[in-house]
Amino acid sequence: MNPTAKHTAPTPRSIALCLLLLAIGVTYLLAFGYFLRHSVNFVQKDGIDAASKAVAGEQSELPVHYTFDATSPWIKSLAYGWNRSESWGVWAESSSAAVVLPPVPGDATQPVCFDIRIGSGFKRHHWPMQITIAGQSFGSLQRYAGEGPFELRGTLQVPNGQPILIRFNGPFPVIPRAITRRSMDGRLLSFSLFGIAITRHC
DSSP: OOOOOOOOOOOHHHHHHHHHHHHHHHHHHHHHHHHHHHHHHHHHHHHHHHHHHHHTTOOOOSSEEEEOSTTOGGGGGEEESBOOOOSSOEEBSSSEEEEEEOOOSSSSOEEEEEEEEEEOSSOOSSEEEEEEETTEEOSSOEEEOSSOOEEEEEEEEEOTTSOEEEEEEOOOOBOHHHHOTTOOOOSOBOOEEEEEEEESOO
């Protein structure tokens, strides 16, 4: 004859203990999310403040072409989310990155043309890119296939006399060494930025 298991009802003490552990776990997750979000915001704000201060005294007559290669003086415009600049430009190390450009010369808010050249470097399919300039959407969410480079061009009004904040929201970063045997690159790479041109008219 097989013994039968004896089921006992949970006691109020065990129920209270389970609820306490559950509450501790939920509180921990909420606190972790809060501090992670605010620590990221702090890093971004710190980078934006530093880049804004670096370019605040600069003014470039239009048309102007900003590059971000290793010898460019505009490396100081890279606010956050970037790897070290290379001979051709710079890789983003995160899907979220930003640059701060010098103010547009003039006394009044006026429309100017932006020409932004980006790429992927990997044969990705349908990778996303969303750009905002001075808090305004630079077109709709775009999806690209392949390595590029790709050119995004459009006209926006920007406040004169103020540094221009450009935010990029691109694809999730990958480690080349993890996806191909032909690379020993262990960095996180999201998308590439070749340059930004600003002119009066597109």
